Amino acid sequence: MLTIGDVQIDDPVILAPMAGVCNPPFRKIAKRLGAGMVCAEMVSDKGLVHGSLKSQQMLTILEDEHPVSLQLVGYDKESMVQAAKMLGETNADLIDINMGCPVLKIYKNGSGAALARDPQYAAEIVKAVVERVNKPVTVKFRKGWDDDNVNAVEVAKAVEQAGAQAVTVHGRTARQLYSGQADWSIIRRVKEAVSIPVIGNGDVTSPQTAKRLLEETGCDGVMIGRGALGNPWVFREVSHFLATGRELAEPGAQERIAVAIEHLHHLVDYKGEVIGVREMRKHAAWYIKGLPGAAEMRNIVNEQTTLEGMEDALRGFLKQVQEVAV
Known part of the structure; x- marks a missing residue:
């Protein structure tokens, strides 16, 4: 179990906030x-403060998602506080501040990974937000x-000194984007330096890599991003392996397609048919990856x-x- 403030997370295997992916339909399945x-997915402070309908819709949380974290991105202290107060009025369990986006x-404009280049100012934003919201x-x-x-x-x-109640560390630099290998040693160094929970992120794609990350860094939880694309089963596989030391069988084609169709219906219910089907195209390609005929199927999708x-x-x-399997 992982405890962040007053929020208890029974299984410390967490879906990362991925832009364009982590909307309620995908979060529900995960x-x-x-x-x-x-x-x-991250929401812009300026978008919220200026009344963007799209930004406001990104604060939607379904009943069966909890615990769930809403992530805020920005650089201006005043607007970050205003936006954070809006997040504080939702049914989110935690509020996360994005200081890692490398795009x-x-x-x-100073947001995302650029914000972390100035730890003192980053801490000032955290302190200001902590003082104005009643969520971790x-x-x-x-x-x-x-x-x-x-x-x-x-x-x-x-940020610990400023009141943050947990941190997530991605073991790559901003300049690396998502290339190369994540450096897990930096996660270990952060864990040794602070007393709040530390969640490790980067290159966790299987139960074995999740276990190795925990053992090598001593971190308190594992965050999985790209490893969950088309593979939301990774969460139950990691959880089971960490608890029992045994591997679960990978999902077969029938389960993969069944969940893809479930995902499709959730997206259409949430975003309407035109947008939902359009967004499903990339997810469908991820779900079928590795199956016979997947390349041709992507064109059809x-x-x-x-x-x-x-x-x-x-x-x-x-x-x-x-039919091919037979």
């Missing part, structure tokens, strides 16, 4: 398939800006514009895979 906590359009505040950041500017330990100490068409395509693909 939770059902074993995630101990789910994190929403140009985010960091060019956490911070997610990276190893550093680049290999010549590794400051994760300094950032962790600063990308042509679908209706729920019925997408569901028929997925069911037809399953039949094709089953």
